[in-house]
Amino acid sequence: MIRFDNIAWCAGAFALEKISFTVPTGSYGVLMGRTGGGKTSLLEIICGLRRPNAGSIWLGDRQVTHLAPGERGLGYVPQDGALFPTMTVREHLGFALRVRRRPANEIARRVEELAAPLGIAALLDRHPPGLSGGERQRVALGRALAARPQVLLLDEPLSALDDDTREPLADLLHRVQRETAVTVLHVTHLRSEAARLADVLFRLDAGQVVETPLNDPLYV
Numbered sequence: 001m002i003r004f005d006n007i008a009w010c011a012g013a014f015a016l017e018k019i020s021f022t023v024p025t026g027s028y029g030v031l032m033g034r035t036g037g038g039k040t041s042l043l044e045i046i047c048g049l050r051r052p053n054a055g056s057i058w059l060g061d062r063q064v065t066h067l068a069p070g071e072r073g074l075g076y077v078p079q080d081g082a083l084f085p086t087m088t089v090r091e092h093l094g095f096a097l098r099v100r101r102r103p104a105n106e107i108a109r110r111v112e113e114l115a116a117p118l119g120i121a122a123l124l125d126r127h128p129p130g131l132s133g134g135e136r137q138r139v140a141l142g143r144a145l146a147a148r149p150q151v152l153l154l155d156e157p158l159s160a161l162d163d164d165t166r167e168p169l170a171d172l173l174h175r176v177q178r179e180t181a182v183t184v185l186h187v188t189h190l191r192s193e194a195a196r197l198a199d200v201l202f203r204l205d206a207g208q209v210v211e212t213p214l215n216d217p218l219y220v
Helices: 039-047 089-099 104-118 133-145 163-180 191-197
Strands: 002-011 014-023 028-033 054-059 074-077 151-155 183-188 200-205 208-212
Touching (some): 014 208, 028 191, 039 074, 104 163, 183 191
Antiparallel strands (some): 200 208
């Protein structure tokens, strides 16, 4: 579960106020809204990269509002993937476990477990500058899933891809969520993504979040 409870945050003249909504456990939540409306800021508040001025954040049965990012037990794929150019795909997939000081054989097993279903087994010794956009997003997704998080946050994961790449990656996101039962909050401005992926749909408009019916013709 992901729960916002009366969250408020501001930066200069921009403000988000009294944000309250819940993504149920094991659901694929999609948050839509115009560019610059604050969607990424909400994800960063969940991650602990921004501190709210008021309210609380809950992940499952834990109130995490004041926890450090590394203590929240979530996976995050930022819009640009944020891959390190000097690290191989293999090193990216093992990164979260290495910082947790897991044994080398456990890391190696987990890398193999992730690489095959993500379709990147042949890329393990490559570096990000030599990958396509879709391949980089698969690597970023694998890195976020490596430590088996209960919550996965996705910031416009398909927006920079062409149609031929976007379709199979959307299928992959749907399959991974169903197979792992991870609770997802996926930010997008594309109605096609919401229609394809959402179990529960939210709209951010004028600093407020409202739940929107999945069959609302204005949004899907």
